[in-house]
Amino acid sequence: MGKPTGFLEFTRELPKKRDVQQRIHDYKEIEKPYAEEDTQKQAARCMDCGIPFCHNGCPLGNIIPEFNDAVYEQNWEYAYEILASTNNFPEFTGRICPAPCESSCVLGINKPPVAIEFIEKSIIEAAYSRGLVQPNNAIKRTGKAVAVVGSGPAGLAAAAQLNKAGHTVTVFERADQIGGLLRYGIPDFKLEKWVIDRRLDVMKAEGITFKTNTNVGEHVKAKELLADFDAVLLTGGSTVPRDLPIPGRELKGVHFAMEFLSQQNKRVAERPVEVDHRGVKYASGDIFATDKNVVVIGGGDTGSDCVGTSNRHGAKSVTQIELMPMPPAERAESTPWPNWPMMLRTSTSHEEGCDRHWSINTKAFIGDENGNLKALRIVELDWQTVDGKMKMVEVPGSERDIPCELALLAAGFLHPQQEGLLDALELEYERGNVKAVNYQTTTNPKVFAAGDMRRGQSLVVWAISEGREAARAVDLFLMGDSQLEAKAKSMFATV
Ligand SMILES: Cc1cc2nc3c(=O)[nH]c(=O)nc-3n(C[C@H](O)[C@H](O)[C@H](O)COP(=O)(O)OP(=O)(O)OC[C@H]3O[C@@H](n4cnc5c(N)ncnc54)[C@H](O)[C@@H]3O)c2cc1C
Numbered sequence: 119m120g121k122p123t124g125f126l127e128f129t130r131e132l133p134k135k136r137d138v139q140q141r142i143h144d145y146k147e148i149e150k151p152y153a154e155e156d157t158q159k160q161a162a163r164c165m166d167c168g169i170p171f172c173h174n175g176c177p178l179g180n181i182i183p184e185f186n187d188a189v190y191e192q193n194w195e196y197a198y199e200i201l202a203s204t205n206n207f208p209e210f211t212g213r214i215c216p217a218p219c220e221s222s223c224v225l226g227i228n229k230p231p232v233a234i235e236f237i238e239k240s241i242i243e244a245a246y247s248r249g250l251v252q253p254n255n256a257i258k259r260t261g262k263a264v265a266v267v268g269s270g271p272a273g274l275a276a277a278a279q280l281n282k283a284g285h286t287v288t289v290f291e292r293a294d295q296i297g298g299l300l301r302y303g304i305p306d307f308k309l310e311k312w313v314i315d316r317r318l319d320v321m322k323a324e325g326i327t328f329k330t331n332t333n334v335g336e337h338v339k340a341k342e343l344l345a346d347f348d349a350v351l352l353t354g355g356s357t358v359p360r361d362l363p364i365p366g367r368e369l370k371g372v373h374f375a376m377e378f379l380s381q382q383n384k385r386v387a388e389r390p391v392e393v394d395h396r397g398v399k400y401a402s403g404d405i406f407a408t409d410k411n412v413v414v415i416g417g418g419d420t421g422s423d424c425v426g427t428s429n430r431h432g433a434k435s436v437t438q439i440e441l442m443p444m445p446p447a448e449r450a451e452s453t454p455w456p457n458w459p460m461m462l463r464t465s466t467s468h469e470e471g472c473d474r475h476w477s478i479n480t481k482a483f484i485g486d487e488n489g490n491l492k493a494l495r496i497v498e499l500d501w502q503t504v505d506g507k508m509k510m511v512e513v514p515g516s517e518r519d520i521p522c523e524l525a526l527l528a529a530g531f532l533h534p535q536q537e538g539l540l541d542a543l544e545l546e547y548e549r550g551n552v553k554a555v556n557y558q559t560t561t562n563p564k565v566f567a568a569g570d571m572r573r574g575q576s577l578v579v580w581a582i583s584e585g586r587e588a589a590r591a592v593d594l595f596l597m598g599d600s601q602l603e604a605k606a607k608s609m610f611a612t613v
C-alpha cells in the first residue's frame with residue numbers, strides 16, 4: 119500500500135474536461151492533459167484492501183491494488199507490466215470503459231471510489247511515452263494458422279494472445295479499416311482513432327496479418343476458411359439493430375444510429391462515406407443533423423453518442439427519449455454495492471446539451487407531402503407493477519407530436535448477422551447469438567466464437583476479456599496445453 123492515509127488526505131479528482139462551447143466544434147478527445155503527479159495522488163487513495171473487490175468487478179481481473187501501489191511509487195514500468203498482464207488494450211478501456219471496477223471499489227461504500235480508469239489510462243500513456251510498449255519479436259512459432267474474423271476489441275485481443283502463443287494469425291475485416299466498433303461506432307470525441315493505429319503498428323510488427331475489405335462468407339468462403347486454417351475464431355460483433363416498425367418508418371429522415379455514427383467517423387477519418395459499418399451501400403446518402411430537430415430513440419451509450427454527434431453537426435434541438443422509467447439518481451436498492459449500480463448516468467454528450475425524457479413510447483413518424491419526416495408522435499407512459507411485473511400503461515390525453523426532421527434509432531442490437539458466413543458454417547444459435555461452450559461452437563470443434571457475436575451486445579472490456587479467454591481455448595485445442603493467462607472466476611455478477 120503506497121500511502122496508508124491517502125484516502126483520508128486526497129479527494130477523487132479526474133482530469134478536467136475541455137469547455138463545452140469549445141469542444142462541440144471539433145471531434146477531439148474531451149479530457150485535458152494531466153500531470154503524472156495527479157495520477158500519483160489518485161493512486162495514493164487505494165487502501166490495498168485484503169479482499170480487493172475492484173479486481174473482482176473487472177471482467178479482465180485487472181490486478182488493481184498492485185498497479186495503484188506501483189503508480190504511487192512512480193514505478194511506471196512495473197505498473198505497466200502488471201496492467202499489461204491482464205489487459206491487452208488499456209488505452210481503450212482507460213478511455214471508454216464504464217469502469218465496473220470503480221462501482222465495486224471498497225472505498226466507494228462511503229466515499230468516492232478510487233479513480234481506477236484514469237490511473238489505467240495514465241499507466242498506458244506513460245508506458246507509450248517511455249517507449250515501453252514494444253513489439254515482441256522473439257516469438258517461437260508453432261506452425262499453426264488461425265483465422266480471426268472481425269477486428270473489434272474481441273478479435274484484436276484474441277489475435278494478440280494467439281500470436282503471443284506462437285500461432286500465425288490472420289485477422290479478416292469487411293470494413294475498410296481495422297477496429298470494429300472502436301473505429302466505426304464509438305465517436306472520435308470519446309476515442310481518437312490514432313489510439314487504435316498506434317496499437318495496430320505494434321501488432322503488425324509482431325507478425326499479425328490484417329486483411330481489410332474482406333467480407334468472410336463472400337470474398338472468402340466458409341469452406342476455404344476451414345480448409346486454410348487450423349482453427350477459426352469468429353468475432354463479428356452483434357450487428358443487427360433493433361428496428362421500430364411503426365407507421366412512417368419508411369420516411370426520409372428516419373435512420374439507424376449506426377448509419378449516422380459510422381458516417382461521421384468516416385468523415386473525420388477523411389474516408390468515403392458510401393458504405394455503412396456492415397459494408398452495405400447506403401440508400402440514404404449523407405446524414406446530417408445540421409439545423410434539424412433531432413430525436414434520439416433509446417437511452418443507452420449509442421443514443422448518447424448520437425446526442426454528442428448531433429450537437430457537433432449544429433442541430434437545432436436534440437431530444438433523447440427512452441421507454442423505461444427514469445432511473446434513480448443514486449444506486450438503486452436492487453443493485454447494492456459491489457454490484458454494477460442501476461442509476462441515472464449523465465454522459466459528457468448529455469452535458470453538451472440535450473432534453474432527456476423517460477417513460478415515452480413512440481406511436482408514429484409523421485411526414486410531409488414529399489415523404490420527409492416532420493414530427494414524431496409520442497405518448498407518456500405510466501409504469502405499473504402488476505403481479506410483480508412491470509406493465510406500461512399509456513397516460514390518457516398525453517399523446518402529442520414533437521417536431522423532428524431526423525430520428526435516430528438507438529434501441530440496441532438483436533444479434534449477429536446470421537445469413538452468410540454463420541449459416542454457411544452451420545452453427546447453432548442461442549437467443550440469436552452464436553452458441554458456444556467454452557468459446558467452442560457446438561457444431562464444429564475447430565470453430566470458436568467470442569465477443570458480442572457470442573455474448574450479445576456488451577462492452578469493450580467484456581469483448582477484450584472474451585477475446586483473451588477464447589484465445590486460450592483455441593490454444594488448448596491446437597496444442598493440448600496453454601501458457602496464456604487464464605482469468606480467475608468472478609465471485610459475483612457484474613455488468
Ligand atoms: C455507438 C456505440 C458506442 C459504444 N460505446 C461504448 C463505450 O463507450 N464503452 C464500451 O465499453 N462499449 C461501448 N460500446 C459497445 C462496444 O463497442 C462493443 O461491445 C464491442 O465493440 C464489441 O466488440 P466485438 O469485437 O465483439 O465486436 P465489434 O466491435 O462489433 O467488431 C466486429 C467486427 O467484425 C466485422 N465483421 C463482422 N462480420 C464479418 C465478416 N463476415 N467478415 C469480416 N468481418 C466481419 C465487423 O465489420 C466489425 O468490424 C458501444 C457500442 C456502440 C454501437
Ligand code: SF4
Pocket residue numbers: 163164165166167170171172173182183186222223224225232234
Ligand atoms: S477496492 Fe478500491 S481501495 Fe480497495 S484495493 Fe481496490 S481500488 Fe484499492
